[in-house]
Amino acid sequence: MISTITLNPSIDQHIIVRNLVKDDANRAEAVFRYPGGKGINVSKVIRELGGHTRAYAIVGGFPGEFWKELVTKLDIPYFAASIQGDTRINTILTDLKDKSQTRISAPGPKVSENEIYRFLKNLLSVRPKPAFWALGGSLTPGMKRSTYRQFVLALQKGGVPCVLDTDDEALRLGVEASPFIIKPNEYEMERLMDRPLKSTGDYLKAARTLVDQGVRIVIVSLGKRGALFVTGKESFHVLTPKVAVKSKVGAGDSLLGGFLSGLYQKFSLKDAARLGVAASTSAVMREAPRLCLRSDIAGILRRVAIKDL
Template structure:
């Protein structure tokens, strides 16, 4: 079983407008509400790929109840800690004319010290019965920057693989606990490096720096250019199929889902990358974050190119 941890869960609300303009009044012609937060998106795609998954983390209020019940309806086990207040709402405004996306990310409740300790206990309990524990997304207000590092150590002590997908200070501190897998995107890696790499060779050197810190699987997602990976010491470039994306929100989460599920099955490095990139591409063709059409995923899986560097 795979467990996902979402400390900053959300309702992902996507609003479609004909043409979005700042300072204007808009009439929404379509609205989609989904259980969100990066870890929950990972859980949804793992389930769609055929995996068994438990979604854990923190939820609050009526929004939290919607998140949990919506995941349960999809056949996902849930094991959330209940907090006071309301889980956040993240708005994604899609402009039908330009196909552009504008995101507004809610703040959410402050994480209390008692909830930090409860989350450690929860992860320890779940890690014992899991092959992989995926920790995704930003830390909520009040959470210490060391929290992911502490959770990674708990997961590793259970003999379970820890996946980390976050940015900022939490990413840098999390590396010190040596997770099995990390997936920074271009901006997150540039922030960690202190500059934006200029070409694929610089990206590869940056990935190697991460791997040299004791991380078995390093994947740098590069948007429409695919992903660069160091998997158990070998370097790969994964090229996605050519698509015209509908909505890119959640593509990184779908990538992580593919890596986690294929890894649990014991697939080869090339097969893991192929599944991850195809899942990300399929997510880009859905109006929802953390959602794939399985037939489309299978079609894309045949089109992904894996190049050994």
């Protein structure tokens, strides 16, 4: 079982228009609503690939009830801790004319220290314990930037390796807890290192610095250039096959979900990485809300190349 944690989940409303005209009424071609957040996205991918997962989240208000309803429709087991505030609603706008995609993310509800404490206490009492805890996404307004650090320290003390996928100060402080895996993208890695990173060598050096600080596996997602995987013993670059890109929403979450699925099945590091990149590639071939598609994987895997570094 791979369990995921989403501290700031959302209802993602994806609106598709044929030609967006500013300052005018625009009619939608289609509207999709689905449960959002990095943690739940990872669970979606694991479920699609045939794995076992359970999603944990903090939700509130009518949007929170709707989030639970949507997760139930996906046949993903979940535990949702109730809070007083309303779960956020994000908007994704796709313009078919210029193929642009604009994402507007709401900040989320205020969550009290007591609500956070109760949620963490619930996580620590979960039995049987999962093989991995995957934590990810933004924090809600008012949450301490050290919240992920607090969660990783407590959960790993309980014997379960943690995977952290977040940004900015939350990631910087989270790294101090030595999570088992982190997965920054190229821009998040630059912010974490607080310096520009240009070449593959720059990203490799930065990843090795993080491994030296206690992170067991560092994954740096590089968009169409693939992803770097770095541990204390090996490092390699997984190259992404060229495909027609329809949506980039959830590509990084698909990478992580595929990689964890491989690790859970006792794949080698390279084979798990190859599965992760295949899942990410499948995701960009699909319009949101679809992430990866299981039937794509075998064909994509044959085209995924690995270069040792």
